[in-house]
Amino acid sequence: MSEVIEVTALKADSFGRIALMRDGRGLFVRRDLGHVPWWLRLPAWWLARREARALQRIHGLEATPQLLGWDGRKLDRSYLDGAAMYQRPPRGDRAYFRNARRLLQRLHRRGLAHNDLAKEANWLVLTDGTPAIIDFQLAVRGDPRSPWMRLLAREDLRHLLKHKRTYCPQFLTPVERRVLKRHSWVRELWFVTGKPVYRFVTRRILHWEDNEGQGPKP
Numbered sequence: 394m395s396e397v398i399e400v401t402a403l404k405a406d407s408f409g410r411i412a413l414m415r416d417g418r419g420l421f422v423r424r425d426l427g428h429v430p431w432w433l434r435l436p437a438w439w440l441a442r443r444e445a446r447a448l449q450r451i452h453g454l455e456a457t458p459q460l461l462g463w464d465g466r467k468l469d470r471s472y473l474d475g476a477a478m479y480q481r482p483p484r485g486d487r488a489y490f491r492n493a494r495r496l497l498q499r500l501h502r503r504g505l506a507h508n509d510l511a512k513e514a515n516w517l518v519l520t521d522g523t524p525a526i527i528d529f530q531l532a533v534r535g536d537p538r539s540p541w542m543r544l545l546a547r548e549d550l551r552h553l554l555k556h557k558r559t560y561c562p563q564f565l566t567p568v569e570r571r572v573l574k575r576h577s578w579v580r581e582l583w584f585v586t587g588k589p590v591y592r593f594v595t596r597r598i599l600h601w602e603d604n605e606g607q608g609p610k611p
Contacts, residue, residue, distance in 0.1 A: 408437040413472065420472040421461055440530040441468045447532035450505050456496050456525040473527065475519035478556065483518055487564045490557045493524040497549055500526065506533045506545035510552040547572070 395417030404411040409426045424444075429437045445468055448460035458470035475481075483489040493516070500507065508531040509515055517525040535542040554569050565573075 407433050408440060414469070422458070422470050422472050424468040424470075426466050438465065443532065444468060444528075444530045447505055447529035447534065450534055451500060451503050454499060454503065456519070456523065457500070458527055458529075473517055473519065473525045475517035475525055478513040478516040478518060478560075481518040482560050483522075483524075484560045485563070486522070487561060489518065489522065489524055490553070490561055490564070493553055494550070496524055496526065497546075497553060501537055501542075501546040501549070504535055504537045504542065505529075506535075506542055507531075507549050508533050508545060510549050511555070513556065516553075516556065551575075 397414055397416045400413040400415050400420065402410065402412045403422070405428075408429060409424045410428055411422060411424050414421050414423045424441055426434065426437050426441060441463070442465075445460055445463035448458060448470060451457050452459065456473070458473060461469040461471060463469070497507075497510075507515070507526060507529065509528060510526070512528075515526060515528045517527060519525050533542070533545055537543070537546070551572055554565070554573050557569070558565060558573065
């Protein structure tokens with residue numbers, strides 16, 4: 394068995410430590426739950442298992458991480474060479490958003506809704522300028538033809554279009570503008586109930602803030 398070494402730490406929070414690793418196969422990313430506080434071990438394990446199952450669902454799909462291993466404590470996934478959207482903004486890049494929409498459609502056809510694409514950190518701009526999607530802890534699996542999955546797929550699309558409105562507004566189509574104006578009951582329910590709870594838990598209890606996934610505030 395080849396030696397596994399840590400190259401650099403990428404992120405550490407109450408739900409695990411994420412690091413760039415290297416072994417005989419090359420670079421990969423590891424989420425390690427070993428240092429999670431005891432009172433958060435169950436939700437951290439649940440989120441990691443959820444991500445592992447999501448990655449199993451999209452095995453072989455390009456521009457997404459590939460599951461390399463999950464043993465209940467460590468989740469290993471393939472490394473994607475790129476930068477978060479907020480670090481390398483695709484300003485005026487029509488091709489990026491066209492390809493991102495196609496990638497999203499392929500994801501949804503696999504019966505998976507990402508459910509966390511409002512965060513720019515979950516969209517990558519790869520070294521060749523093409524899009525990729527990461528962080529599937531909140532992904533939902535199901536029949537892509539079901540009303541629920543179709544609703545979640547529309548929410549994924551709406552979040553992508555919000556990023557397009559930020560970085561590439563001149564190329565928004567009339568149909569895309571109409572999609573942006575339609576807010577589902579899922580969004581309204583989240584803003585009334587889920588988001589206040591999320592902010593309370595992350596900021597008051599866990600004492601961290603992700604700035605909606607847009608990177609550190611200036």
